[in-house]
Amino acid sequence: MYGCESWTLKNAKRRKIDAFELWCWRRLLRVPWTARRSNQSILKEVDHFGFNIDRTFKQRYLIADNYWKEDGGSVLFYTGNEGDIIWFCNNTGFMWDIAEEMKAMLVFAEHRYYGESLPFGADSFSDSRHLNFLTTEQALADFAKLIKYLKRTIPGARNQPVIALGGSYGGMLAAWFRMKYPHLVVGALASSAPIWQFNDLVPCDVFMKIVTTDFSQSGPNCSESIRRSWDAINRLAKKGPGLRWLSEALHLCTPLTKLQDVQHLKDWIAETWVNLAMVDYPYESNFLQPLPAWPVKVVCQYFKYSNVPDTLLLRNIFQALNVYYNYSGQAKCLNVSETATSSLGVQGWSYQACTEMVMPTCSDGVDDMFEPHSWNMKEYSDDCFKQWGVRPRPSWIPTMYGGKNISSHTNIIFSNGELDPWSGGGVTKDITDTLLAIVIPNGAHHLDLRASNALDPVSVQLTRSLEVKYMKQWVTDFYVRLRKMN
C-alpha cells in the first residue's frame, strides 16, 4: 500500500541526497531497498549540548517524494519516537494518504537510541554513561539539524514549509519541536500526545479510569469481571496446586513457581488490558500485536456473565488474553515477559522513563478495574537508581516545555482518541485559535495517523479533513509570508 513498491525516489542523484543514511523500504518485507540506499552519510553529534565528547553517530531517516512538488509543496516530517522508524512509518499511513494533496515530501526521522540509530552501537545501553545522551532535547536537536541539512542539500526544499507530525511520544516531540524550533517547522500535528501526563498536571488515576471506561463500554460485566479477577488470582494462587493450575489455565510458557511470580503475572495481564485499550481500532490491525477489529469488544465477549466461579473467570481471562497474544492462532503458549512488538525499544524507553519521561499513573480499584496502586515517587526513583544508576527529575519536562502554560505558542493540533488512555494527559480543549484540540469519539491511540480504512468511523474521517485543512492553512500562510519578504 505504501513503501518503496509504490513510492520511488526520483532524481536522487540530482538532489545530491548523498549524506545521512538514506533508506527506502518495502512494506511487507521490511528490508532496506539497497538499490536506493546511499552509501554516504553525514554524522550527527552525539552531544549537541556539550563539546567535550567529539563523537558522532549515524541517524537513520526515511524519505519519499513521489508526490512532492517544488512549486508550492511542503515537507511532512515525522518526529520519530521510541522504536524502529520503519515500524512507525508503516503505521503512519495518514502521511502517505495526504502526500499528494499536500504536494509533500515525506521524511521519517529515527529517534536516537532506537532502531538503527544507536550512538554507541551495541554499547548504547550498557550503562548510564553511554545512555547519557538519550533525552528529548538531544532528539529535537537531531531533528533540527536534519531539517537544516535537507533544506541545504535538496534543491527546491530550501524555501518550503515543514510540518512536524508524530503520534504518542512522537506526538509530544512534534508539539515540543514546534514550541522550541518554530523557525524550522510552521506547525505540528501532535496525535495522542500526553504532554500533560507529568508531575501533577493531571490526576495520576485518569489513565486507568479511561482504560476501565473502554472495557465498561465494550460489553456487559466486562470491567467488573476484570476487577474481580485480581482477587480470584490471589485466591487460586494460595491454594495447594494453585500456581500449577493457573499456569496451565493461562497456558503460560514458563510456569509460575513462587508467589512473587503472581504479582508479575497480574502486572502483565494489567498491561495487556492497557495495551488493548490503546489499540482498540475499528478494523483488523497489527500495531502492538495482530488483532481483530474492535479487540476490546472481542475480549469482552468472554466476560458476559457476572459472578462466575474463580476457575471459570480465569479460563475466560485466558481466552481474552489469547485474543491479544494469539490472534494468529500460532502461539503454543503465552509468554509473560512480552506485551508488545519488538519494534519498540524497551531498554531505551525504560531509561527515558527513569530520567525525563516520568509519567505518573495510579489506580484505586474502585473508579477503575485495576488493583489499587498508589504513585510512589521515592520507590520509583529507587527502582530507577537500581536499574540504571540514575534518578528521575519529574518536574523537568514541565519546566522545559511549559506544562499547562503554553498559550504563547501557535500552530499545533492536539488530536486525541477518546478511547485512548493517553488522552487523559493530552490537550483536549482548544487553548487558543491556533493551539487546537480534537477529540475523536471511538478513536484509539493515534487512530488519525493510521492509513484510511473503509471501517474508519466518521469521527476520524472528519478529524483528518480538519487536520489537512489546518496544515494547508499553515502552508498557505508560509508562502504568503515568503512572498511578502521577497
Next chain:
Amino acid sequence: MYGCESWTLKNAKRRKIDAFELWCWRRLLRVPWTARRSNQSILKEVDHFGFNIDRTFKQRYLIADNYWKEDGGSVLFYTGNEGDIIWFCNNTGFMWDIAEEMKAMLVFAEHRYYGESLPFGADSFSDSRHLNFLTTEQALADFAKLIKYLKRTIPGARNQPVIALGGSYGGMLAAWFRMKYPHLVVGALASSAPIWQFNDLVPCDVFMKIVTTDFSQSGPNCSESIRRSWDAINRLAKKGPGLRWLSEALHLCTPLTKLQDVQHLKDWIAETWVNLAMVDYPYESNFLQPLPAWPVKVVCQYFKYSNVPDTLLLRNIFQALNVYYNYSGQAKCLNVSETATSSLGVQGWSYQACTEMVMPTCSDGVDDMFEPHSWNMKEYSDDCFKQWGVRPRPSWIPTMYGGKNISSHTNIIFSNGELDPWSGGGVTKDITDTLLAIVIPNGAHHLDLRASNALDPVSVQLTRSLEVKYMKQWVTDFYVRLRKMN
C-alpha cells in the same frame, strides 16, 4: 544610589527565602551583606541535559524588593552574562530606576562559570571535561529553574509576570530565554544583543566599520590617524632600537623584545579602540575602565593633525591609550595583557567563543581603520582546539535560536546603541509588532540599561520610556489573561 544601602529585603523570613544563596550587596563596598545572607541553599544541576553526572552547584543571585508589590507587581529578572553578577547589577541602574513604577521585584541571576557560580569550584576551567557544562542552554535552564523556585517559595510571586532583561551577551540570553521559555517570562528587553553576529547572518566587517564610524565622527583625522598608525608601528619596529623606542613611547610595563610582540601590541591597541567605542558614554563612567564623558572624543583630540611623523603619531597613540587605561592618573605603565575590568570572566568567555559563541569579525583597512584581517574559520577552530581541546560549531546558535527567522516569537524589545559596534549584529528593525527594534542615536553599548543620568541624550530617555511602556503592556496583558482564567 542603589544596593543594600537603600534597598532592603523585607520579611525575608516570612517569604522563606531559605534556599539558593541569597545575597544582597553594597554598591560601593561590594561585599556580601552577611546579615541578609541565607545560610541555606538549593543546588542547581550541573547538567540539566544529562543524568549521568549527578552533581549540583550553587548559583548565586541577587534580589531586592523594596518597591515590589504583591498586588499587580512584576519581577524584573536580569539574565546574567559573562562576569560577576554584582558588577552587572551595579551597571544596570535602569532596573533600579523603574522598580517603583513597575512595582517590581529585582532579581539578578549569575551565569554559571562566572563570578562565584562555579560548578567545579577552582577546577571549573581546568579542562574541557570540567567546562563541558558551560553553554547557553545550561544557563537558560538555570534561569528557568531559578524562576520556578522563586515563584514556588516567595508568597505572592507565584502569579506574577516575569520579564527578562539583559545587556550584550546577557541581552542575547534575555531574548533567547523568551524564545525558549515563554511560559516563564512574558517578555524580554534585549539591550545591545548581537543575536545575528553568527555564521553568515551579517557581514563579518560590520563590527569594525561601526567602530571606525564612531572615531570618524568624534574628531577630524581621528580614524585616519589610527589607520595610519599600524604601518607606523611596523616601520618603527623594524628600525634598530625600534622595539625599545616603542616600549618607552607607549610606557609599556613589559618591554617588547621580539617582532611577534609587535602583533600582540597592535591587537591590544585595536581592542582598546573597540572597547572605547563600546563604552562611549555621555558622562564619566566606569564600566570596562574608569573613563571621562564621551571618551572617544577625548581620544580623538590627540589625532587632530594629519600626516604627523610616525614618532609623533605614536606619542599621540600613547596619550589616547592613556585616556582608557589611566584616566585615574595612577597607572605607572600600560599593561598589554589587560583591556577590561577583571569582573569579566575571560576564561569562561574564551571557552564559549570556542564552542557556541562564534561571532565572526573581519576588517579590510579600507572601509575601516584596522589592519586587514580576514575571518578564517579553520585557523580559529585550530586555535580553539589548541587552547581548550574543543572545536567550535559555528552554525549551532542559528540552528538553536532561529537565526533571522524568529518572527513567530513575541514580546521582545531589541534596543541598540547606534555607536555600539555590536549593533551591527543586532536587530535594528521591527520584525513584527511585538518584536520591536529601537536604535539609540548617540548611544553606546546598552546605554539604556544604565542608571538615568543628567547628561543622558534625549534619545536614551525616550528609549527608556518606550521600554517601560511596552513592559507595562506585557504586565497588563498578563493580568488580563490571569483574570480570564480565574
